[in-house]
Structures are given as structure tokens and as C-alpha cells.
Amino acid sequence: MRAGNNLIGFLNFLTFLLSIPILGGGIWLSSRANNTDCLKFLQWPLIIIGVSIMVVSLAGLAGACYRNTFLMYLYLWAMFFIIAALVGFIIFAYAVTDKGSGQPVMNRVYLEYYLGDYSGWLKDRVASESYWSKISSCIRDSRACKRIRRNVGGFPEAPEMFYIRKLSPIESGCCKPPTSCGFAYNNETFWTDGGGLAGNDPDCQRWSNDQSQLCYDCDSCKAGVLASLKKSWRKVSVINIVMLIILVIVYVVACAAFRHNKRMDNDEPYGQTRMEKERPSRIHF
Incomplete structure (x- = not known):
């Protein structure tokens, strides 16, 4: 049981670390918006997702440390919706930046944009x-x-x-x-x-x-x-896809560990541990 909680705690710490690159990508887009791209609303979904992963990971870490079933349920459900939101953001980013690119011009190195x-x-x-x-x-x-x-x-x-x-x-x-x-x-x-x-x-x-x-x-x-937005979003999307794959793996392992803990709890009636249950009773004369 303790090993399962330690695993879940480690996975939550890992997801907390994974939220940093996602949040960093949103902050980078924000700096781009302030300097050149000038579309300041586009970075907020990524920043919100990064902050949400941080908060949920801390809740999951607390749930694993204190064996709080409610926090663990909250963590797993929240992570499911966060992963779904990240998938939606990646699809949206590629969909809205799918078409268009610079056109070469004779005797020029720079591109023209139409x-x-x-x-x-x-x-x-x-x-x-x-x-x-x-x-x-x-x-x-x-x-x-x-x-x-x-x-x-x-x-x-x-x-x-x-x-x-x-x-x-x-x-x-x-x-x-x-x-x-x-x-x-x-x-x-x-x-x-x-x-x-x-x-x-x-x-x-x-x-x-x-x-x-x-x-x-x-x-x-x-x-x-x-064109500038497309270039910026594609860079961030590569990071997001890598983070999404890792988050899905972490989520699947966390679900398996949580189910294992529940099964162990069900095998220990009235708070009796497995060691106590298997310990032979003393014979009194």
C-alpha cells in the first residue's frame, strides 16, 4: 500500500515538473505578443493549462502523502479534463495555422507574404x-x-x-x-x-x-x-505534444496505482492489515 502511494506521489511530482515547460511556453507566447506578434489573447489557454496542472499535481501529491481518497479522485478526474483540454488546444493551434506561408521572390532572400x-x-x-x-x-x-x-x-x-x-x-x-x-x-x-x-x-x-x-x-x-503566429505556435505545439505523451503515460500509471491501492484496502477489513490477518493467533491454555 505504501509503495503504491509513493509511486503516485512521485508521479504527481513529475507532473508538477512537466507543467513548467507548458507554462513556460505560454509565457514565451506572451512575451512574443508584447514584442512582435501582438495578439495577446492567444497565450492564455496555455498558461491556464500549465497553472491547472501545477495545482492539480499538488492536490494529488497531498492525497498520496496523506492517503486522502477524495483528493486522489479529484486529481484523476481533473487530470483527465486537463489532458483533454491540452489535446483540444493542440488541435486548435494546428487547425488555425494550417494554411499560408511566405512566398520566395526572385533575387531576394527574404520572403513575401500575401x-x-x-x-x-x-x-x-x-x-x-x-x-x-x-x-x-x-x-x-x-x-x-x-x-x-x-x-x-x-x-x-x-x-x-x-x-x-x-x-x-x-x-x-x-x-x-x-x-x-x-x-x-x-x-x-x-x-x-x-x-x-x-x-x-x-x-x-x-x-x-x-x-x-x-x-x-x-x-x-x-x-x-x-506567418509570425504560425511560426510561434508550431514551436510551442512541438513541446506540447511531447508533454501530452508524457502526461498520458503518467496518468495511466497513476490510475493503475490508485486501483491497486483500492484493491489492497478492500482486502484489509476493519482496518486490519494483511500482516495482522496472516499472523497466526496465539493458543491460550
């Missing part, structure tokens, strides 16, 4: 006028575009050097006009009419050399945000 490549709930959420005003304001305040400015010997970086840079989706979509517009490079965030016809992309008309505007209202900027 809103039409994306679809679904997340695209509609990001592209909505009311929500995009908050996102674009966040990107502007993050100064992501200001950070891509480079000077070489006191002069702007040469276009040949800029074209071979690996820009982030936000930098490519929001800080410069689409390549199809045919604008001439002056520096990373200042482009002028190249003398030819501008492309048919509506973003060509939305681009502004005003450093407070740039391409923050462009569809390419919205696509860049979606």
Missing part, C-alpha cells in the same frame, strides 16, 4: 478592421521596423545587402512595400517610385514613407502577423 494565402478563423480575426487597429498600433509601438535600419559608414545599407537579408514576417510584410510594386530602395523603410508602373497590388497604394505609417495598413502586414 493575405490571400491564409484562411479561416484566425485570418478573419486578424484582418477585421476593429481588431487590426489594435494589432497595427502594437506593431508600431514595438518599433520592429526601426530595428531593421542599418548604417554602413554613416550611410544606409546598400540595396544589394538588404536584398540578401533574412527578414522576419513582420519586417517583410509591414516595414517595406511588396516587391511587386517596383519601388526603388533608398533605405530599409524609405522607398520611392521607380519610374515605372506600380504593381496591381492594393498595398502599393497603401505604402507610405511616413515612418509612423509605412505598410501597417497593408494586407502584407496582416499576412506577416499570421
Whole structure:
């Protein structure tokens, strides 16, 4: 019986440790939201799941140490719903970031991003006028575009050097006009009419050399945000899948240990231990 409780206690301590990477993933998404992604509601489900695993693990640990059946029942049921919630979050994360990716452009290392490549709930959420005003304001305040400015010997970086840079989706979509517009490079965030016809992309008309505007209202900027979210969520989802597999294994073992403890309790009537039950009675004369 004691060995079963020790096993359950160890498994709960292990699940407590496993909650740390899940909570860390949510906090990392939160830091990304504050710096670049700017969608601050997306990290909360992961943070809630991580905190819930911590609390439930402590309840299970207490139940194992004090042999409290109610806490053990609470732990097993709560872990079942937490695992189901984690499965749902992983499926949701992959579903809303399934489509869309950057498109290569000739003579450029960085990728171009097009809103039409994306679809679904997340695209509609990001592209909505009311929500995009908050996102674009966040990107502007993050100064992501200001950070891509480079000077070489006191002069702007040469276009040949800029074209071979690996820009982030936000930098490519929001800080410069689409390549199809045919604008001439002056520096990373200042482009002028190249003398030819501008492309048919509506973003060509939305681009502004005003450093407070740039391409923050462009569809390419919205696509860049979606691409950045997809990249962030996929990284976190890999960790979540590994944690989910371990949690399921721990949960199955904990259920088996709990059933074993109950069976041992049922074999010990009136609080009599198995050793006492098997001890031969003394013969009195």
C-alpha cells in the first residue's frame, strides 16, 4: 500500500515538473505578443493549462502523502479534463495555422507574404478592421521596423545587402512595400517610385514613407502577423505534444496505482492489515 502511494506521489511530482515547460511556453507566447506578434489573447489557454496542472499535481501529491481518497479522485478526474483540454488546444493551434506561408521572390532572400494565402478563423480575426487597429498600433509601438535600419559608414545599407537579408514576417510584410510594386530602395523603410508602373497590388497604394505609417495598413502586414503566429505556435505545439505523451503515460500509471491501492484496502477489513490477518493467533491454555 505504501509503495503504491509513493509511486503516485512521485508521479504527481513529475507532473508538477512537466507543467513548467507548458507554462513556460505560454509565457514565451506572451512575451512574443508584447514584442512582435501582438495578439495577446492567444497565450492564455496555455498558461491556464500549465497553472491547472501545477495545482492539480499538488492536490494529488497531498492525497498520496496523506492517503486522502477524495483528493486522489479529484486529481484523476481533473487530470483527465486537463489532458483533454491540452489535446483540444493542440488541435486548435494546428487547425488555425494550417494554411499560408511566405512566398520566395526572385533575387531576394527574404520572403513575401500575401493575405490571400491564409484562411479561416484566425485570418478573419486578424484582418477585421476593429481588431487590426489594435494589432497595427502594437506593431508600431514595438518599433520592429526601426530595428531593421542599418548604417554602413554613416550611410544606409546598400540595396544589394538588404536584398540578401533574412527578414522576419513582420519586417517583410509591414516595414517595406511588396516587391511587386517596383519601388526603388533608398533605405530599409524609405522607398520611392521607380519610374515605372506600380504593381496591381492594393498595398502599393497603401505604402507610405511616413515612418509612423509605412505598410501597417497593408494586407502584407496582416499576412506577416499570421506567418509570425504560425511560426510561434508550431514551436510551442512541438513541446506540447511531447508533454501530452508524457502526461498520458503518467496518468495511466497513476490510475493503475490508485486501483491497486483500492484493491489492497478492500482486502484489509476493519482496518486490519494483511500482516495482522496472516499472523497466526496465539493458543491460550
